[in-house]
Amino acid sequence: MEQWMRQGFHWLAASPSANRMARRWGLRFGAARFVAGETLEKALEVVRDLNHRGLEVTLDHLGESVSDAAEAAEAAQACLDTLEGIERTGVRSHLSVKLTQLGLDIDRSLAEKHVGQILERAGQAGTFVRIDMEDSAHLPATLELFREMRRRHDHVGIVIQAYLYRSEQDLRELEDLGANVRLVKGAYREPPSVAFPDKRDVDQNMKKLIDMHLQSGCYTAVASHDPQILRHTRERVEQWGIPRDRFEFQMLYGIRPDLQRDLVERGYRVRIYVPYGTDWFAYFMRRLAERPANVWFVLKNVGRH
Numbered sequence: 159m160e161q162w163m164r165q166g167f168h169w170l171a172a173s174p175s176a177n178r179m180a181r182r183w184g185l186r187f188g189a190a191r192f193v194a195g196e197t198l199e200k201a202l203e204v205v206r207d208l209n210h211r212g213l214e215v216t217l218d219h220l221g222e223s224v225s226d227a228a229e230a231a232e233a234a235q236a237c238l239d240t241l242e243g244i245e246r247t248g249v250r251s252h253l254s255v256k257l258t259q260l261g262l263d264i265d266r267s268l269a270e271k272h273v274g275q276i277l278e279r280a281g282q283a284g285t286f287v288r289i290d291m292e293d294s295a296h297l298p299a300t301l302e303l304f305r306e307m308r309r310r311h312d313h314v315g316i317v318i319q320a321y322l323y324r325s326e327q328d329l330r331e332l333e334d335l336g337a338n339v340r341l342v343k344g345a346y347r348e349p350p351s352v353a354f355p356d357k358r359d360v361d362q363n364m365k366k367l368i369d370m371h372l373q374s375g376c377y378t379a380v381a382s383h384d385p386q387i388l389r390h391t392r393e394r395v396e397q398w399g400i401p402r403d404r405f406e407f408q409m410l411y412g413i414r415p416d417l418q419r420d421l422v423e424r425g426y427r428v429r430i431y432v433p434y435g436t437d438w439f440a441y442f443m444r445r446l447a448e449r450p451a452n453v454w455f456v457l458k459n460v461g462r463h
C-alpha cells in the first residue's frame with residue numbers, strides 16, 4: 159500500500175497538468191507546512207524568524223522541468239530577485255537553484271547562461287549558491303555544469319544522492335575540485351539499475367559518503383532528518399576533531415523542528431532549506447512520497463478549503 163502511494167505521489171510530481179492546475183489553487187492541502195509562502199516578501203519574513211532562532215537558511219524559488227525559454231528567463235530573474243531580497247533585508251541566507259528550472263531541458267547553454275548570471279550577482283552580494291540535484295537523467299549535465307562553474311567561482315556547491323550506485327565515484331571526483339557538497343539520501347523515483355532499492359543500503363551508503371567527505375577536508379553539508387544519520391555525523395566529527403566551521407547540518411522547512419532546535423542548542427551550524435513560490439506542487443508531492451503518513455495531515459487540511 160505504502161509503495162503504491164509513493165509511486166502515485168512521484169507520478170503526480172512529474173505530471174505537467176497537475177502542476178499547472180495547482181499553480182492556480184494557491185498553497186493548499188497543508189502545503190504551507192513545507193512551503194514558506196508564495197511571495198519573496200513572505201519567504202523573507204520566515205527567514206528572518208528562523209535566523210532569530212539561530213538557524214541559517216537556504217532559499218529556493220520553487221520550480222523545475224521548465225520547457226519554455228521565456229519561463230526559464232523568468233525563473234532566473236526570480237533567483238536574481240531573491241539574491242537582491244537577501245542583500246536588501248540583511249537576512250542570513252544562501253540560495254539553492256535547480257537547473258531544469260533555468261532551462262536545462264531546453265538548451266544546456268541557456269541553463270549555463272542563467273546560472274552564470276546568478277553566480278556573478280551572488281558573488282557581488284557575497285551569497286553562496288548551491289545547485290540542487292534532480293533525477294538521474296539530469297545528473298551528468300548537472301555535474302558537468304557544476305564543474306565548469308566551480309572553475310570560475312568558489313561560492314558554488316553541489317548535491318550528491320546516497321541512493322545512487324555511482325555517487326561514491328562522483329564524490330571522489332568532486333573532492334579533487336575541493337567541492338562543497340550537500341549529501342542527501344535522494345528524493346526521486348529511480349530504477350534498481352541505478353539506485354539501491356533497499357533503504358538499508360541507502361542509509362549505509364549515506365554514512366560512507368559522510369565519512370569520505372568529512373575526511374577529505376572539503377566542506378560537508380549533511381542534509382537529513384534521520385536521527386541515526388545525525389548521530390553518526392556527530393560521533394565522527396567528534397572522533398576526528400572536525401572543526402565546526404567545516405561542516406553543517408541541513409533540514410527542510412517544516413520537518414522535525416525538534417531536531418533542528420536540538421542541534422542548534424548543541425552548538426552546531428544548522429541550515430534550513432526554505433522553498434517559496436507558486437510552483438509548490440511537485441516539491442510537496444515529493445515530501446508526501448518520502449513519508450506517506452503525511453497524507454493524514456493533507457486529509458485534515460482538505461476539509462479547511
Ligand code: FAD
Nearest residue numbers: 290291342343344345381382383384408409410431445448
Ligand atoms: P528518511 O529515512 O527518509 O527519514 C528519516 C526521518 O525523517 C523520518 O522517519 C521522518 O521522521 C523524517 N522525515 C523525512 N522526510 C519527511 C517528510 N517528507 N515529512 C515528514 N517527516 C519526514 N534530494 C534530492 O534528490 N536532491 C536535492 O537536491 C535535495 N536537497 C535537499 C536539501 C535538504 C536541506 C534536505 C534536508 C533534503 C534534500 N533532499 C534532496 C531530500 C532528500 O534526498 C531526502 O529525500 C529527504 O531528506 C528524506 O530523507 P532523510 O535523510 O530525512 O531520511
